[in-house]
Amino acid sequence: MSSLTREEVEKVSLLARLRLSDDELTKMTEQMSQIVSYVELLNEVNTEDVEPMAHAVEQFNVFAEDEPHQSLPRDAALSNAPKRDDECFRVPAVLGD
Amino acid sequence: MALYEASATQLLSQLEAGEVTSVEVTQACLDQIRQHDGEVGAFLQVMDEKALAAAAEVDRKRKAGEPLGALAGVPVAVKDLLCTEGEVTTCASKMLKNFVPPYSSTVIKKLEAADAIILGKTNMDEFAMGGSTENSALGTTRNPWNTKLVPGGSSGGAAACLAARMVPLSIGTDTGGSIRQPASFCGVVGLKPTYGRVSRFGLIAFASSLDQIGPMARTAEDTALFLEAISGYDPSDSTSANVACPLFSKTVDKPLEGLRIGLVKEHFGDGLHKEVEGAVREAVKVYESLGATVTDISLPHNKYGIATYYIIAPSEASSNLARFDGAHYGHRCDEASMLEDLQKEKEALEAAGDELGLKKMDTPLIRMYRQSRAEGFGPEVKRRIMLGTYTLSAGYYDAYYLKALKVRRLIRDDYDKVFKSVDVIVGPTAPNPAFAAGSKTSNPLAMYLEDLYTVTANLAGIPAISIPCGTTADGLPIGLQMQAPALEEDRLLRAAYMYQKETDWHTKSPAM
Structure with missing residues (x-):
């Protein structure tokens, strides 16, 4: 049975772009270990030569006609931005400090 | 009325x-x-x-x-x-x-x-x-x-x-x-x-x-x-x-004339509330009185449904919910106090001479993402994002996500087989x-x-x-x-x- 370490869970929290408090990390480690142990039930299934099924309906490329059309106007697209200027979303500086 | x-x-x-x-x-x-x-x-x-x-x-x-x-x-x-x-x-x-x-x-x-x-x-x-x-x-x-x-x-x-x-x-x-x-x-x-x-x-x-x-x-x-x-x-x-x-x-x-009903054996096992079972069996009798035939069927991979689902659904969720980043729409943390916290953390690490800690510190942008998402999402959403991120991460993808996709096909194949002999599963x-x-x-x-x-x-x-x-x-x-x-x-x-x-x-x- 698999058990996740606190360090692993902390690493996943960075990948997931989530900041977890110490208490949350403790609880998350315990609960994720429990759930991951449960899903390992799948190990008993023989899946040799089984094609993975990503979608309920087998999907093929769906092409749209190459016709220009109106997209969402910029102002509408920016209308929910937590921070913006006239043209762009604003975020904290990415480079340097 | x-x-x-x-x-x-x-x-x-x-x-x-x-x-x-x-x-x-x-x-x-x-x-x-x-x-x-x-x-x-x-x-x-x-x-x-x-x-x-x-x-x-x-x-x-x-x-x-x-x-x-x-x-x-x-x-x-x-x-x-x-x-x-x-x-x-x-x-x-x-x-x-x-x-x-x-x-x-x-x-x-x-x-x-x-x-x-x-x-x-x-x-x-x-x-x-x-x-x-x-x-x-x-x-x-x-x-x-x-x-x-x-x-x-x-x-x-x-x-x-x-x-x-x-x-x-x-x-x-x-x-x-x-x-x-x-x-x-x-x-x-x-x-x-x-x-x-x-x-x-x-x-x-x-x-x-x-x-x-x-x-x-x-x-x-x-x-x-x-x-x-x-x-x-x-x-x-x-x-x-x-x-x-x-x-x-x-x-x-x-x-529906001559309706063929399938009853899944595995659905009537342990854990099924007695009164729920009783009501379901009564309902089947109603269909029988209307001319339906009932057969016992088996969906052998049904018991893996939850495990398969709780790998696939969180995996997809972790990817879908990546869009909530505090930049485009939705909640964003308070930037001033976030930057202040980062500065304090940096000073503490410098004072302690913790080189590794300094190297691992979030950049302001990463911290903005993490803090905004920490404040915006509740515990269950966080849990599923974490699970999905884990099952999709390097080294675990094959063991969890890909495995689940294969079992998913077996679950579907079970249905395909059963629906050759019954019209509905009840x-x-x-x-x-x-x-x-x-x-x-x-x-x-x-x-x-x-x-x-x-x-x-x-x-x-x-x-x-x-x-x-x-x-x-x-x-x-x-x-x-x-x-x-x-x-x-x-x-x-x-x-x-x-x-x-x-x-x-x-x-x-x-x-x-």
Whole structure:
């Protein structure tokens, strides 16, 4: 049975772009270990030569006609931005400090 | 019968006959909401004025003899994860508490085109993750049959408002049972259509290969009418099924001759509530009395459904919810205090001479993402994002995600085999009736295991319906689930209609 370490869970929290408090990390480690142990039930299934099924309906490329059309106007697209200027979303500086 | 108790089909005939106006019907529903929603909490938002204005416009059109849509003047509730232009759409999350979509989902547009009256937006588990609506960050919904109990979830508000006779039609969504389980807990009808039957454009995504929007109502007839209004191919959703949409409302009252029912052996094992089992077996007898034949069948990979689902759904969720980054829309942390905290952390690490710690420190942008998401998401959403990120991460992808996709095919193959010899699979929707609020919140895995009968239809992409088929000694509703092959919603609706013609469980309403 698999058990996740606190360090692993902390690493996943960075990948997931989530900041977890110490208490949350403790609880998350315990609960994720429990759930991951449960899903390992799948190990008993023989899946040799089984094609993975990503979608309920087998999907093929769906092409749209190459016709220009109106997209969402910029102002509408920016209308929910937590921070913006006239043209762009604003975020904290990415480079340097 | 009071207007708020009437079915959509009854209301339409009264409206067409000029016996009532849409304004009267809408007002009756709004009054019912005002009177009882304090206790039930089905709605996050009620759009009184807009609804009454829309109703008045339908009345005017009807009087003027102008063409009208299929649901003209009938009030409808919508689960609060369908983008509605100009109206706050929250997903019951702090993340989207103030989100006003700049466009409407296809289903909302179809409801508008059908001249339905959108009354309000219903409560749900945050981002549709949960089975009790207790994961809503914005409100508490209780079961109208007993307000100490949960309504089920994630479409808990959608089911509760139907049971409480606040509205005749209600839109839900179902990723692993989120329409059927609350329908079962609240004693109403809920249909999860075939994957692709209803456009997902403008639906805030949870797990894209499993999510499906569907109709909830109190009768099979209404469900058929409602499904017909929201179905159809949509070029804006590349996964929507490009097939003709049957006129479900025209065939729903035609009984199925020689119906072949399959009973899944594995569904009647340990963990199934005795009274639920009893009600389901009684319902099967009703079908037998109508000429149906019953065979025992086996779906050997069904028992892996939960494990498969709780790898695939969180994996897809972790990817879908990456869009909530505090930059484009949704909640963003307070930047000044975030930068201040970072500076303090940096100084502390420098003072301690912790080189490694300094190297590992978040940049301001990464911290903005992490802090915003930490504040915006509730515990269940975080748990699923974490699980999905883990099962998709380097070194674990093959062992978890890919493995689950393979078992998913085996689950589907089981169905394909069984549907060669039976027309519908009948069984319980949920192993138990509605449970007490707070009784399962501390154990996520126990909550997940409640989905065992419903998740496999989503994994296989097939349609499934839940209809009321009895009550427990305590007077709580019990749901009967029926599953059919892809694109055979018509069969489910007709089977449901046959049953409702013989029984009166669907007419029972809670004492309010």
